[in-house]
Amino acid sequence: MSIAVCPGSFDPITLGHIDVVRRALTVVDEVIIGVAQNASKKYCFSPEERLALAEASVKDIPGARVLPVHGLLVDFVKEVGASAIIKGLRGAADFDAEQAMSLMNRHLSGVETIFIMGDPRLAHVASSLVKDVSNHGGYIDDLVPPEVAAALSRKDSND
Numbered sequence: 001m002s003i004a005v006c007p008g009s010f011d012p013i014t015l016g017h018i019d020v021v022r023r024a025l026t027v028v029d030e031v032i033i034g035v036a037q038n039a040s041k042k043y044c045f046s047p048e049e050r051l052a053l054a055e056a057s058v059k060d061i062p063g064a065r066v067l068p069v070h071g072l073l074v075d076f077v078k079e080v081g082a083s084a085i086i087k088g089l090r091g092a093a094d095f096d097a098e099q100a101m102s103l104m105n106r107h108l109s110g111v112e113t114i115f116i117m118g119d120p121r122l123a124h125v126a127s128s129l130v131k132d133v134s135n136h137g138g139y140i141d142d143l144v145p146p147e148v149a150a151a152l153s154r155k156d157s158n159d
């Protein structure tokens with residue numbers, strides 16, 4: 001059985017992430033969505049919230065499951081028996097950010113990263129933009145799973 005890890009901050013998970021997970025499942029049997037920490041980011045949702053929202057969002061996708069990543073991603077990839085990391089690319093800015101991470105992960109452990117081009121119809125869907133739009137009262141229900149839209153709405157009303 002082939003397993004890949006789709007890692008990320010998922011702060012929060014969006015329809016762009018879900019699209020990459022679905023398409024990754026056309027090339028591997030199981031996709032583990034690894035909810036990790038990016039040391040350079042300040043998060044809106046707690047690790048537990050990001051995990052729960054990702055779980056709720058993929059509950060109906062056979063072959064997808066969600067786990068927290070503690071520590072280095074490459075150690076997690078080995079622990080779960082995955083053969084690769086899969087990440088989505090929306091464009092050149094994503095490529096620039098991902099290039100160093102993929103080379104570092106290969107340097108550390110030999111694990112390869114496979115890139116899937118994101119659906120161009122979702123190229124503007126970034127967690128950071130979704131949070132900003134939502135925070136300013138904009139409509140985001142067609143950009144994120146329903147559970148995430150509800151969670152963002154609760155966050156905004158608590159601000």
Ligand code: PNS
Nearest residue numbers: 007008009036037038071072073101104
């Ligand atoms: O969605 P993001 O923030 O771009 O995802 C980046 C993430 C969380 C996958 C990356 O920061 C990561 O792998 N963090 C776990 C710790 C680690 O392995 N750091 C070295 C990365 S080369």
